[in-house]
Amino acid sequence: MLSACFSWPDKFSVFWNHVMKEMIRLGVKSLGIVILMSAFMGGVIVIQTNAAIDSPLIPAYTVGFTTRQSVILEFAPTIICLILAGIVGSSISSELGTMRITEQIDALDIMGVNSASFLILPKIIAAVIIFPILIMYSMATGLVGGWLACQSLDNISSQTYLMGLQWYWDPFYLQYALIKTAIFAFIITSVSACEGYHASGGTLEVGRSSTKAVIYSCMTILLTNYVITQLLLL
Amino acid sequence: MIEVKNIFKGFNGVEILKDVTFTFEAGKTNLIIGQSGSGKSVLTKCIVGLLDPDRGQVLYDGRDLAAMKAKEKKAIRTEIGMLFQGGALFDSMTVIENVEFPLQMFTKMKPNERRDRARFCLDRVNIKDKDGLYPAEISGGMQKRVAIARAIAMQPRYLFCDEPNSGLDPVTAIVIDNLIQEITQEFNITTVVITHDMNSVLEIGENIMFINKGENWWVGDRNSILKTENEEVNNFVYVSKFMSQFRDQI
Ligand SMILES: Nc1ncnc2c1ncn2[C@@H]1O[C@H](COP(=O)(O)OP(=O)(O)OP(=O)(O)O)[C@@H](O)[C@H]1O
Ligand SMILES: [Mg+2]
Numbered sequence: 001m002l003s004a005c006f007s008w009p010d011k012f013s014v015f016w017n018h019v020m021k022e023m024i025r026l027g028v029k030s031l032g033i034v035i036l037m038s039a040f041m042g043g044v045i046v047i048q049t050n051a052a053i054d055s056p057l058i059p060a061y062t063v064g065f066t067t068r069q070s071v072i073l074e075f076a077p078t079i080i081c082l083i084l085a086g087i088v089g090s091s092i093s094s095e096l097g098t099m100r101i102t103e104q105i106d107a108l109d110i111m112g113v114n115s116a117s118f119l120i121l122p123k124i125i126a127a128v129i130i131f132p133i134l135i136m137y138s139m140a141t142g143l144v145g146g147w148l149a150c151q152s153l154d155n156i157s158s159q160t161y162l163m164g165l166q167w168y169w170d171p172f173y174l175q176y177a178l179i180k181t182a183i184f185a186f187i188i189t190s191v192s193a194c195e196g197y198h199a200s201g202g203t204l205e206v207g208r209s210s211t212k213a214v215i216y217s218c219m220t221i222l223l224t225n226y227v228i229t230q231l232l233l234l
Numbered sequence: 235m236i237e238v239k240n241i242f243k244g245f246n247g248v249e250i251l252k253d254v255t256f257t258f259e260a261g262k263t264n265l266i267i268g269q270s271g272s273g274k275s276v277l278t279k280c281i282v283g284l285l286d287p288d289r290g291q292v293l294y295d296g297r298d299l300a301a302m303k304a305k306e307k308k309a310i311r312t313e314i315g316m317l318f319q320g321g322a323l324f325d326s327m328t329v330i331e332n333v334e335f336p337l338q339m340f341t342k343m344k345p346n347e348r349r350d351r352a353r354f355c356l357d358r359v360n361i362k363d364k365d366g367l368y369p370a371e372i373s374g375g376m377q378k379r380v381a382i383a384r385a386i387a388m389q390p391r392y393l394f395c396d397e398p399n400s401g402l403d404p405v406t407a408i409v410i411d412n413l414i415q416e417i418t419q420e421f422n423i424t425t426v427v428i429t430h431d432m433n434s435v436l437e438i439g440e441n442i443m444f445i446n447k448g449e450n451w452w453v454g455d456r457n458s459i460l461k462t463e464n465e466e467v468n469n470f471v472y473v474s475k476f477m478s479q480f481r482d483q484i
Contacts, residue, residue, distance in 0.1 A: 011339050103322040106284050111336050111388075112311030 004116040005124075005190075018122035026088050026123065026189075027130030031137065033087065034080055038138040041075050042067060042145030046161070050153055060156050064146070064164020069173075071142035077177040078225050080138045081184040084131065085217040089192035092123060093213035096196030097206035105197070120193040124186060131185035132178045139177070176232050183228065184221050191217040235260045236281060236392060236424050241290035243273075243280055250276050251287070251448045261422040263415050263438040267429055268445035269470065274428045275319055277445065278394055281426070282314060283307070294392065312340050315390030319397050319428075321381040323369040329380050330356070330365040336388045355383035358413055360406065375402045382410065386417060393418070393425045399434060411437045430470075432477060435459065444470065460484070 009015035049066045096119060099105050108115040143165060150161045192213035199209040236258040243251040250273045258264040266274050279285040281292050283299055292299040294310055302310065323332050333352035337343050343351065356362070359379035369377050378401055385393060398414060399407035415438045418425040429435065435442065439456035444467050446452075452467045459471060460481075472478045 014338060098325075102325075103318045103320055104324055106279075107316070107318060107322040107324075109284065110282055110311060110314055110316045111339065112308045112314075113339055 004114060005120045005193075007114055007117050009117055009121065010113055015118075015122060018118075019126050022122050022126035023130045026127050027134055030084060030087055031134060033083070034134055034138050035141045037083065038071075038076060038080065038142040039145035039148070041079070042071055042142035042147075043149035045070055045075070045142075046146040046149040046156075047153070050156060060160045061164035061167060063150075063156055064161040065167045066164075067146045067161075068143065068165045068169075071146070072139050072173055072177055076135050076138040076142055077180045077184070078221070080135060081131070081181060081188070081221055082218055084134070085184075085188045085192075085221060086214050088127070089188050089213045089217045090210040092189060093192040093196035093199075093210040094206055096120075096193055097199035097209045098203075100197060100199045101202060101206060116197065120190070120197065123193060124189045127185040127189040128182050132181045135177065135181045176228075179232070180225065180228055183224060187220045187224060188217045191220060235295055236426070237291075237293040237296075238277075238281060239291040239293070241277070241280055241292070242288045243276055243285060244288060249448060251280065254290075254445070254448070254450045256443050256450055256453070258424050258426050259441055260424045261419060262440040263418050263425045263427055265427050265429060265435060265439045265442045266445060267435060267439075267442060267470070268451075270430065272445050273448040274445055275396055278316075278396060278426065278428060282316060282394060283311075312336075312388065313391040315385035315388060315393045317378075317381050317385045317395040317398055319400075321369070321374075321377040323377055323381055323384070325369055328366050328368055329361070329372065332369070332380060333384045333387050336384065340388065351387060352383070355387050356380070358386075359383045360409060375406060378402065379406070379410065382413070389421060391421075391423060393423050394428075395426070396428045397430075398427060399429070399431060404433070407431070407433065408437065414438065432471060432474070435471075 045067045046063055049063045053062055096105075099119070105115045105119070108118060147158065147161055150156050150158060192210070195209045195213040195216065196206075199205050238254060238256050238258070241251050241254045242249065254277060266277065268274055276285065280287045280290075283292075286300070297306070297310070299307070299310070324335065327335065330349065330352050333355055334348045337348045337351060341348075353365075356365075359382050361376060361379055361383065364372055364376065364380075369380070372380070378398070382395070382398060385395070393414070395414060399410050402410060411434050414425060414427060417423060427434070427438065436456050439459065442454050442456070442459060443450055444452040444454075444459075444464075446466050452462065452464045454462060459467065462468065472481050
């Protein structure tokens, strides 16, 4: 089915319109929750790291350093993507599942539209473009959240935190995180789209397919995360 | 003209269609009638290629559907208009966008030409001032009519209507029946109408196949159906009080 999905769209203008719409639906509409979660996550990481390394031997800027590493390498790309798998994955698979059982997909096929490419490809492309942007927002707000948390702690000043953030920075970390995100975006959209597209039966099946979509995308993300990290960060 | 030859189709070991053979003629309204569950929708889906028959052939003006390459199949699909039993309008598009959609995908029409054509089709099914509404915001009968407008928007050569007037009041039902017959004759379309409404049968039944338990049971037209000796067809036609009184008179 993926091969049918990657065939050239029937009409490019219509296709591009869809990509734009999906970007708004998948990306912009998830921005709020992503920012909220990231800010709190950053704050909590700061407080926990600070509590854990309460030793005079470890410099205070370690808190900033640790926060940056965990937010950029793991929390923003992986954890937020897992959450997006829940939000976006279930919405994609229930949308396509409903279209399947109400014969809307058959109607597309009958007209001669390649329904797989028409419905799925815009979602995949939109997600692969918009998720990395979302994740960059998530990183930024995570770090800001951490900085806000610093204000409530006595033993670490803003300056120390900011110094920690910049300590031993390698731009490849960002690349690694964004590559990861793009791959996760592909996984989430393609897995959930497949689940929905192949739903059959009634509304119960649609519900079941969206549950499966979320579970399968999360599993695949966790596994892929492990593999990518092994490959890229060795 | 569409020829169906010796079609068999089963699901999970249960045979639904058993050796159906029939010719749907061009320029005529061809009816498939039969009881609920007799296999009418499955047969239509086999004809248009949404389901693959287990055995048998479907010929569109002599061209075998199963033997066609992807490109030819695609070409023939742009010549098919289909009304699904449930309407199958796209939820995410408004009424007018639904009707414009095939035009947008497969013609080089400009946006205002598309809009004019879509308005014209909606006019023919008596839908006015509903352009900007979504399918969920109009009534079931209206959805059905919008779906008909979408099916005829591309001026198809082959038109399939699965119960075009179920859920419509008698007045609108006749309007739709007549519309289907009109465009069939006007453009020499091969039209296949699935129905179990006797009014439609008598109104537009020029070539009728009665399907019973998945078999082609009886073939005729709106005149011969009233006089047939076939028991199952008689039970189907004269089941209502009105129709049985009508039989006593003739
Ligand atoms: N996808 C499917 N899987 C399994 N069985 C099916 C499937 N589609 C249809 N059937 C079975 O095929 C039989 C015929 O169904 P079909 O939808 O063709 O009936 P119909 O003649 O159109 O009836 P109605 O007038 O109620 O629409 C039914 O018994 C149905 O259970
Ligand atoms: Mg049916």
